[in-house]
Each structure stands twice: as C-alpha cells, then as structure tokens.
Amino acid sequence: MNNTIKNRERTDWWFRQLFRATGLLTIGLLGGIFMMLLLNSIAFFIHVSPVDFFTGSQWDPESAESKYGIAPLLVSTGLVTIGAMIIAVPLGVLTAAFLSEVAPQRLKMFLKPIIEMLAAIPSVAIGFLGIVLVGPGIAKLFGIQNGLNAMNGSVLLAVMALPTIITISEDAINSVPKAHREASLALGANRWETIFKVVIPAAMPGLIAAVMLGLGRALGETMTVLMATGNAAVLPKSFLDAVRTITATIAIEMGEVPYQTTHYFALFAIALVLFAITLAINLVGEYFAGRLRKFQS
Amino acid sequence: MSDSKLSAQGLNLFFGKKQVLKNISISFKKNQVTALIGPSGCGKSTLLRTFNRMHDLSPDARIEGLIKLDELNIYDKKIQVTEIRKRIGMVFQKPNPLPKSIYENMEYALKIHNFPKQEIPALIENALKESYLWDEVKDELNKPAVQLSGGQQQRLCIARTVVLRPEIILMDEPCSALDPISTSKIEELIVRLKKDYTIVIVTHNMQQAQRISDDVAFMYLGELMEFDICNNIFKNPKNELTKNYVGGHFG
Numbered sequence A: 001m002n003n004t005i006k007n008r009e010r011t012d013w014w015f016r017q018l019f020r021a022t023g024l025l026t027i028g029l030l031g032g033i034f035m036m037l038l039l040n041s042i043a044f045f046i047h048v049s050p051v052d053f054f055t056g057s058q059w060d061p062e063s064a065e066s067k068y069g070i071a072p073l074l075v076s077t078g079l080v081t082i083g084a085m086i087i088a089v090p091l092g093v094l095t096a097a098f099l100s101e102v103a104p105q106r107l108k109m110f111l112k113p114i115i116e117m118l119a120a121i122p123s124v125a126i127g128f129l130g131i132v133l134v135g136p137g138i139a140k141l142f143g144i145q146n147g148l149n150a151m152n153g154s155v156l157l158a159v160m161a162l163p164t165i166i167t168i169s170e171d172a173i174n175s176v177p178k179a180h181r182e183a184s185l186a187l188g189a190n191r192w193e194t195i196f197k198v199v200i201p202a203a204m205p206g207l208i209a210a211v212m213l214g215l216g217r218a219l220g221e222t223m224t225v226l227m228a229t230g231n232a233a234v235l236p237k238s239f240l241d242a243v244r245t246i247t248a249t250i251a252i253e254m255g256e257v258p259y260q261t262t263h264y265f266a267l268f269a270i271a272l273v274l275f276a277i278t279l280a281i282n283l284v285g286e287y288f289a290g291r292l293r294k295f296q297s
Numbered sequence B: 001m002s003d004s005k006l007s008a009q010g011l012n013l014f015f016g017k018k019q020v021l022k023n024i025s026i027s028f029k030k031n032q033v034t035a036l037i038g039p040s041g042c043g044k045s046t047l048l049r050t051f052n053r054m055h056d057l058s059p060d061a062r063i064e065g066l067i068k069l070d071e072l073n074i075y076d077k078k079i080q081v082t083e084i085r086k087r088i089g090m091v092f093q094k095p096n097p098l099p100k101s102i103y104e105n106m107e108y109a110l111k112i113h114n115f116p117k118q119e120i121p122a123l124i125e126n127a128l129k130e131s132y133l134w135d136e137v138k139d140e141l142n143k144p145a146v147q148l149s150g151g152q153q154q155r156l157c158i159a160r161t162v163v164l165r166p167e168i169i170l171m172d173e174p175c176s177a178l179d180p181i182s183t184s185k186i187e188e189l190i191v192r193l194k195k196d197y198t199i200v201i202v203t204h205n206m207q208q209a210q211r212i213s214d215d216v217a218f219m220y221l222g223e224l225m226e227f228d229i230c231n232n233i234f235k236n237p238k239n240e241l242t243k244n245y246v247g248g249h250f251g
Ligand SMILES: Nc1ncnc2c1ncn2[C@@H]1O[C@H](COP(=O)(O)OP(=O)(O)OP(=O)(O)O)[C@@H](O)[C@H]1O
Pocket: B015, B020, B038, B039, B040, B041, B042, B043, B044, B045, B046, B047, B058
C-alpha cells in the first residue's frame, strides 16, 4: 500500500521535472534568440546612431556613405501587411461566419478541405503566382508598367493569411454557446442580427487571436514578398510602388554581406525591430481580447 | 374558452421518426399563469418551444396541428417569426444573458425592433423596475451581465423579455438553477407580471406550481393527461397518473 503511494509520488516528481525542463527549454530558446538579436544590434548601434537609423529615409549600405535608414523598409513592411489585413480580415471572418452559421453541411464539407489546402501551398509557389498572374493583372487594371509592387504583395499575403484566419475564426465562432443564439432569436432577432450583433461580438477574443496569427504570418513572410514586390528599398508613396520589406532585405543581403561588418550588424537591428513590432502587436491584441473576455461567462 | 390567449389544437411533433408530442390540445387563458408539469422527458420543453417557433432551428423537427395566438395561426407562412417571438417571449432554464453589459442586454432587445432611440433609456429603467432588478443594478448598468448572480441574471433575462411588452411569456424551469431566495423573488415577480401578461411556465417543483399557477397541465410521455385549475389538479385529480405524480409517487 505504502509502496504504491511512494511510487506515484516518484512518478509525479519525474513528470514535474520533465515539464519544468521543457518549459525552461522553450523560454531559453526564446531568450537566446532575443539575446542574439540584441547583442548584434548593440554592435550595430555603436557604429550608427539610433536617431539616424530611425529617422534616415534611405537604406543604402553599399553606397560610399553607407545609409542605414530603416524607414523605407519599415514603411514597405507596414504597407504590405496592412494591405494584406484589409483584404484578409473581413474576407476571413465573413467566410468563417458563413461556414459555421449559414453554409449547409455538404457545402461546408466541400469548402473546408480546400481552404486548408491553401495553407499547404509553398510560399515560392505563391510568389510565382504573383509574378505571372496577380502582378500582371494589377498592372493591367491600373494601367502601369509593372505590377511587382506593394499591392501585389498584399494580395498574395492575404491569400496566405486567409487559411489561418478562417480556421481559427471558425473555431471561435463555433464555440460561442448555443444559449447566446437562442437568447437572441427568442427576443425576435433574425439570423443576420444574431450573427453580426451577438455571435461575432461573442467570438471577438478568438477572432482577435485569429487576426494576430494571420498578421504574424504576413509580417514574417519572406519568399513571397521577395519575389513579388519589386524589391526597391525606397520610401514608397502608394500601394502601386515597388517595395522591399524588412524580411526580404535580410534575406537578400545576409548572403552577401561580410561577417561582422556594420552592414552585417545592421541586419540584426532591423530583425530586432520586426521582432519588437510582432511582440507589441500580440500584446495589444491580448490586452483587448482580455478586456472582452470579462463579458463572457 | 372566450378568454383564451394562446391555444394548440391537435398538435403532433416529431423529431425525425420519433413522436414527442401526441395530439395535444390546450388553451391558455389571458392574464393567468399556467404551469406545465410532468416527469422528465415527457415533452414539456418541446411543447413550450412550439409556441415561439424555436423548433424552426432544428431541421429534423416536424410539426402538425394548429397553434393560435388570439385568432392568428403562428405557423402561417405569411407571418414573420420575428414578430411572433416579439409577441411571445421566452425565459430559459439556464439564465442566458448575452456577453454584453447589463444595459446592452436590454438595449439589444429594443434595438432589433427599432424602438425610437430617445425612448430606450426610460423603457429599460421601467422594465428593470418591473423585474425588481433596478435597485440592485442602477449604479452598474455598464457591468458585464455575467458578473451578476444567477438570480439577478435570470431577472435580467425576464426584464429583457418584458421590455418588449410581449403578450405571452414562456418560462422553462426559470428557477431550477437558483437558490430559494432568488426563487421566491422570481415567483413574486411572476405573480405580479400576470396582471399584464399571459404566462406559461414549466416546473418540476410542485410547491411552486401550487404557489403561482391558476391552471395546471400534467403531461406524460408526450400526451396531455389532465388540464384543470390548480386546486383540482393537486387536491382532486381525476387521472390516476396525475394523482401519483403530484403525490410524489413517481417522476
Ligand atoms: N432536438 C431534439 N432532437 C431529438 N429529440 C429530442 C430533441 N429535443 C428533445 N428531444 C426528445 O424529446 C423528448 C422530450 O424532451 P423535452 O426536453 O421536451 O422533455 P421535458 O419534459 O422538458 O424534460 P425535462 O423535465 O427533463 O426538461 C425527450 O425524449 C427528448 O429526448
């Protein structure tokens, strides 16, 4: 009798150590990545002042006077990502609402695998699509020479973020209790009022999470934007200008830059900025989701 | 029967092949409380939900027979279900406030029926007073409704129904999730509301049925076994099954 209890306690102890170890490992990895970015960035800021870095309007490390202004890259990333979200968020949430609340079972069984398959397309293939199809389409539509621009990137990133946004939004909408729907309908609301004024607001914390994940996908995507946005590290004036995102810049320049030069460290600095943006967006999203959760049982 | 407000004639309901309501004819009188009693699974909730067409949501439910609100056939194709549900409100077994603030819960009901904006605050205050909730919540109307106690939530759900001035209020075991004090508050409320509304209430609590109801309907396995004034059902039941049930011998 006593022995079994001892055994269980020992197993318990081992499992606790195991969970602690895996937890620490994850935190360690994250911390390590952060430290690597930070230390290399500090090395960069010894050579270039943060003021020049953030306010300079040119990114041209190879020129004689080596310009390290992050603005063109930051604006490029912002433009492409915001554009992608403008397309993907309404489309994704509405598709999710349609799938979960309106679509007949058979249509749903047909659509869901297709949407999930979208997530499995490699980013190179999407980039290719941008070069041969979407880009030329945009060029024709707006009567411009070249469709490799921010809008092209936005459309492609929207396509890539959609499966994430739809799948997670649908889960969020599905998990809204039936009691909320019944409460609304019993008051005489119709189906649309119930979907838009009760179900979607009730699913909002989950929808925010869905958008955050989609946004993370878009912010971090490299290959597609590298192929499809023209790669001009110049401050863009509109969605129809060629852009070069932070990720594309790192991917393009990292292979050619000599080890531990200012230029080399600069790439860590812009990566750190991207990391900070992603983190900030997630924290803000979490804050709003938390506030909304107070209204739920 | 002249003062009948809501009635069912020859009502049959099937879920797929299974018949859950069998040839039910019943009529509820205006400004009275009618209690539906019977053992678990006999079809009380199912019957109640036919009156505000909640079964419209389940594709496998099939209904035969006639249900009339005054002279109106509520399953008439020409009639909008939203209008029916405004006139026949429902309070559920488990309090189901929407994930919004107290005020927004009330406001939602009024907004979907396009009540004029400037009238809304007064209507809300009035309905909360009628539901004996105003004094408890008037200083925290913007608080999430789920932070109220269970009994307060249920009174909010009643207030949310009452604010639309329905003609009938259907209640499905509205006190089953509540403590005795909240229960007596709601019973008091029900008795007061019958002045203005016709109330149909499902209950498993025989004392409660005796305290609040004028008429009582006893159901058994999908059939209406006996329907009479409260006193007769409890003191002088005609049906052997009714007698056993109200005497606490089964169910
Ligand atoms: N949506 C549905 N689909 C199929 N069968 C159902 C459905 N809803 C209820 N039933 C069946 O109908 C019968 C009556 O159920 P109902 O909920 O009306 O009983 P009740 O009298 O309200 O019971 P309780 O007192 O436990 O609430 C039960 O046998 C139940 O299994």
